[in-house]
Structures are given as C-alpha cells and as structure tokens.
Amino acid sequence: MEENVLEKEIFFPTMLVPFGPQHPASGHFHAMLKCDGEQVVELIPYPGYLHRGFEKLMEYRLHVQNSMLVDRICVLDPFANEMGYANVVEKAVGVEAPEKGKFIRTIMAELGRILSHITWIGVLSMALGLDSGTRIAWGDREKIIRLNEIATGGRIYPCFFVPGGVRRGFPEGFKEKALKVLDYLEKQLNLYDNLVFQNKTVHVRLERVGVFDSKEAAALGATGPNLRACGIDTDVRRDEPYDAYPEADFKAVTMKEGDGYARALCRRGEISESISMVRQLLEKMPRGKIRIKELALAKAPVGDAHFCCESARGELCFYMVSDGTNKPYRVKVRGPSFSHTLSEFPYLVRGASIADVPAIYWSLDPCPSDMDR
Amino acid sequence: MSEEITSSLKSNFPASITGIVSEDKNFSLTAKKEEFCEMLSWLKDSGFDHLSDVTCVDFIEEKEFEVIYHLWSHTRKLRGAVKVRIPRESPSIRSVVDLWAGAQIHERENHEMFGINFDGNPNLSPLFLEDWEEIPPFRKDFNSREYVKKKYYGGE
C-alpha cells in the first residue's frame, strides 16, 4: 500500500510577508504580516505614507483657509470633514448657521455618504476579484460627482462649507437633477444586490471572516457601520443631532453578526437610508439666507470646542482650542479610519488566513489618508 | 442628564476635580494627575465604553501639556472629556491601555507628535515619521514654516 503523504504535516518557518504599499489591494498602507504557513500570527502596521501633519498646518491658517484645507483629510468623503470643521468654529464662536445653509449642508453630506459607499462597493469588489462590480460602481460614481460639480463647482474637493453656512445656494434645476440621479441609483442598487451582495462568491468570502463581538469592538474604538454591524446602536446623527438631521426621518442600520458580510450589508442599508433622507430634505428645503459671511474671518474667544459628526466611516471629531485670534491654537482631528486600521485591523487578522487579509481590510472600509492625516 | 454623572464623580473624587463644565449631553472636567486613572476606570465601569480620542495641547506659556481623554457612552448617549495637566519638562503620564485596548495607538501617536511618555504602554515606537531628528513636530516651539524654508527652499 502506498504511504499516505498527507499524514505528515508540512513544516513552515515563520515568515514575514509585506502587505503594501505597492499592492493592488492595500491602498496606500504598509504592513508586515508575520505568518505561520497560511495563518497570520501578527500584523505589524507601518503607516505614515500619507502623513501631512494637518493639525500643524491648520495652526498657521485662517479659519476660512482651513475650510479649504480640511476636505483633503479624507479624499473619499470630503463633505463630512468640512462639516465638522465649519461646525466646530461655529460652536467656538457661538453663532449658528442660517437654516437654509444647514439644509444644504446636510443634503450634500448625505450625497457624500452615498458617494463614499459606492466607491467602497467598487473597492471591495476589486479586492474580492469581482471586476465587473468595480467597473459598474466606479462608473455610477460619476453621476454623483456630476451632482457635486453642479452644486458646488468642485468635483472631488467641493470647498463648499465654510464657518457660517455654505458658499452658494443650489443652482436652478438642481432638485430635479438630484431626484433623477437618486431614482437611477435606487435602480442600480438592485443590480448591486444581484451582482455583489447576494453573490455567492462575496458571501462565502466575507461570512464569518473578521468577526468581533460588541465588547471588543467598543474597546478597540470601532465606530460607524463597523460598530453597528455588531449590534451596538449608536449613530452620532441621531444621538447628538447637528445641522438639519433632526428634520430627517431615518434609522441607523444595525446587524448582529459582526462579520465582514454584516458590515457590507450595513453599508448597503445606509445607501438606501441616505437616498430617502436626501429626498425628504429636498422637499422640506426652507427659504432664506445661506451664509453669515462675517463668521469666516471671525475671532473665536479663548477656550475650546469639541464637535463630532458621522462621516461615512464613523465618528469624526474635531477638537479646537482657540486663543482669541482668527486662527486656531490647536486642532485635533479624530478620524474614524485611524482606529479602524491601526487597532481593529491587526486584531481581526490575527488567526485569519493570508487570503482573507484584503477581504477583512476592505470590509472595514479604511481610508489611508484619513488614517495618516 | 450629565448632571448625575458629574455629581457622583464629585462625591467619589472630591480632592482631584476642578473646573467642571456640564451641559445637557456632555461634560468636561480637569483632573489631577495622581488620580485620573482611577477616575477613568470609574467612568468606564459606569458605561463610558468608547474612548474616542486621546489628544494633547501644548500650552507653552504655562509650561504645561494638557492631555485630554474624550469618552462616549453607547448606553447613556453622553460625551465626556477628562483633562489632565502635566509639566512640560518631564512629560509622563500613566497609560490607559488596560482600560481600553484602542488607547494604545492613540498614545503611540501622541508620544511621537508631542514626546509624552505613557508609562505602561507596550509599544511607543515611531508611527508616521521615518528618520525624524528634530523635536516632536506638534509642539509649539517647532515652527513648521521655518523648518520647511530651511530644508526645502534653501533658507530663502
């Protein structure tokens, strides 16, 4: 009888496998995977490829100049960053933006969330080797960018929200165009369901991959869809309402499982919620002023202000200390991707197989430029 | 809502709390360096299970660093900030890694950007910057514009 070759185990030395920075599925992130055979023992992250020192740069600039600077923090979701900064300055000065300005901000921020999630569908599909999903999602993305362009005058970086409101109102016919795009996207969501979310390949690769329970997730600093996917019902938009969010009727999408697939479905649900929110807010749009222009160069009194908003990735906080001039003394940006990539990702890949690493990474939806700042 | 937390904090730690600002849904207070860890541990047990942020402000004129812990409670829906002042000459403070595992990376960032030592943190190696030889960049006495002029524009 032949000797059973499978009886003896293969000997693997512990080895280091680099992940990134030049890798199709890593973004601009570098990590070393310490592997025992196929299994990842430890992940050592080396971030900093996109570090620009935003918090230092902002100390030298006027508030209105900082508004142009902050949307570069996260390329995929610039509106949330602008919203956070505009609001923290308003909070420090003690003046609120006009009602219409708040509505415009909220509508654009929700469109930004849809934009970010659709980009993420493309990236996730790319990481899972589902090329048609990538092409279609990144093609649809153009439609929302076109809306941004019409409303704000900038494609990716709108430079649109300033302390005191927004820089201009919606142009004529924007509402009809926006509703048309939303209808189109709603139709496309069915396609994404068939193509990505209910696809057997995606399901098998994401289910029971990268699981954490609610206690671990909270201790590691998870926020946003990643946290809601393990059953904790927290949403800054609902719990600490800002701008026009009290006017909109929405629910935070939660799941129980806490695995990669639950995170994906959470984001899928958020797209639908955002679409309905934009529709409601476009209907309720009030009349009036859009901006208090003096606030852009106003001096904030000595003290500090802390403001949190919900970006597409999770809790985005701005903490500003002011010394009585029209420049901040210190700004701290708490980006959601910072803890997602640097404390949750190393925890989740421990014990996973190498092939699952890109799937776990993109199921967390990190943004490397938000992480490094 | 935050009243009840701040009043019970006051009765538990009467000696070390100064400057409480308490609003409807958030509060902030300044704690003494000796007892802040017990206070954070008490807050964690009473529902503040999310450490949003550890950050630092360099008050160069007062020769002090202020380390700020931003907390959030998923159950109470409350936000809190605990501020601790430490001297600028020997900046060192106890680590809170054993309370929140996510604090590790925040403390590592603050160590790199401000040069604060967090006693008890297992890994404080440089995070973002490679081959950095100047003083930590987020300190107020580091002038980014002068550094850039010297390094990149040949001192123009």
Next chain:
Amino acid sequence: MSISKPFSIVKHLFKKPMTLAFPFEALEPVTDYRGRQVLDLERCVGCGTCAWICPNEAIEIVEYNGRKYPKIHLGKCCFCGLCAEYCPSEALKMTAEAMISMFNKAEAVYGPDKLSGKAK
C-alpha cells in the same frame, strides 16, 4: 434561480454605454466650475487681497505696465476660489477651463498678461 436569468445580460447590448468616448465627446461644462482664473486688467486695483487670502501663497503681486497685478502660480493653486470670492473689485474670476497640462514646468506660472488672455 430561473434558467432565463443569465440571459438577461443580453439587454445591456442595446443600452447606451456608460463610457464617455473622451477625446471625441465631452460632458457639457458646468457654468460655475472652478477652473483657472482670468483677470480683468481694467478693474484690478492691485490691492493684494487675493495674495493675502490664498491658502497656498500661490499669488504674488508683480509690476506690469506700470501697475500692480497678481501673478498666479497654477502649480501651487488649489482652485478653491477664495481669491475670486474676496476680490473687492471682481477683477479676478474663476472660469470653467481646466485643461492645464504641460511638459515644461515653467508654463504653470501665469503672469498678468497670460491671466488676462493678452498672451498665449
């Protein structure tokens, strides 16, 4: 799953393609797009507000035909439009022109003559 489902892709053959045949067709330009600036030489008073508000210090005030005008280094510009917004005499305006690519780095500096369209 029904047996006809895979054949539903056939309908995409008759749809308008998503792709834009770029060099031959283009999307119609948005009127208020923030592209490069133009300068009205008559209206400009040379006050220097644009140079002060620019977050990138891309604007420099230079002498041209005996008067003071801004010179913009488009390689530093971030196209935020603050210079046009804060211009007191509305001399500096943003246009929708965004086709700015070059082989030579020096072409990125737009002096008053280039900004006003007097020189190519």
Next chain:
Amino acid sequence: MESLRPKWGTRSKNEARAWSLWVVNYFNSCGFIELLPWVGSGYDMERFGILAVGSPRHADVLVVAGYITKKAAKRVKMIYDEMPSPKYVMALGSCPMTGGMYWDSYSTVKRIDEYVPVDVWILGCPPKPENVGHGIVMAMKAIKGGFEGH
C-alpha cells in the same frame, strides 16, 4: 545578440509604444481619486491600451498621483528604478510640482522632479478626468513623435 532583435521601423515601434502604456499599480491619495473614473467604466482607460499592472517590471508609466511624503518618496524612487526603460513619469496635481496645499508641511516632498524625472505635468487639485485624458493624449502624441522617455 544584436541580430536577434526584431527590426521594426521606428514609426511602428513608436506607435506600438504609445498604444500600450502600462501603468504601475502604485496610486496614492489625491490623484488616485480622479484616476478612478479612468479605471472604472466612466472613461475607461483600456480604450487607450492603458492597463494597471501589479509589477513595476511590466510597467512603462509611473503615475505620481498627488503629494509624496518623505517616507513614500523612497518607495517611489525604488519603484522607478525597478521599471525597465523606456519609462515615462506623469505627475498629477499641484502637489508634486511645488508642494501645493502642503507647501509648509514638514512631511511632504515639495519638488518630486528632484528625485524622479517627470515628463508630463497635469495640474489641478485634483485634476479633472478630462485634464488627465488631455495629458494622456499629449503624452501619446509625443511618444508617437519619437519621444524616448528615460
């Protein structure tokens, strides 16, 4: 060895080069976001024969998309050195040229052409996809006209 090489006409050689610009898959932040329409079906770069490849050894074009930090600049140089010649470098956005938005940042490189030679500058913050296309067409025309790269 020299005789083994296929002897093409210069014209057809340049034509072939221009229609198969393979891009190394090293995309960093700001510029990458405006390359997404080109990768996706909105503008579809494969119509121009442009393909994103994983290995620098297969690539002809390095796209420096946006700001480069000191840490990333070493890797950019490494990738550039690994690419076989002829190779071309495209710089997207204002940041590689002058530092752009981050002109006073302690962490970014201000002039990337001191490290790798740049052929095409595409300005914008980030550049519009049309502008990226304009740059690509410009580069293709130059290569057809006999531009050898580095």
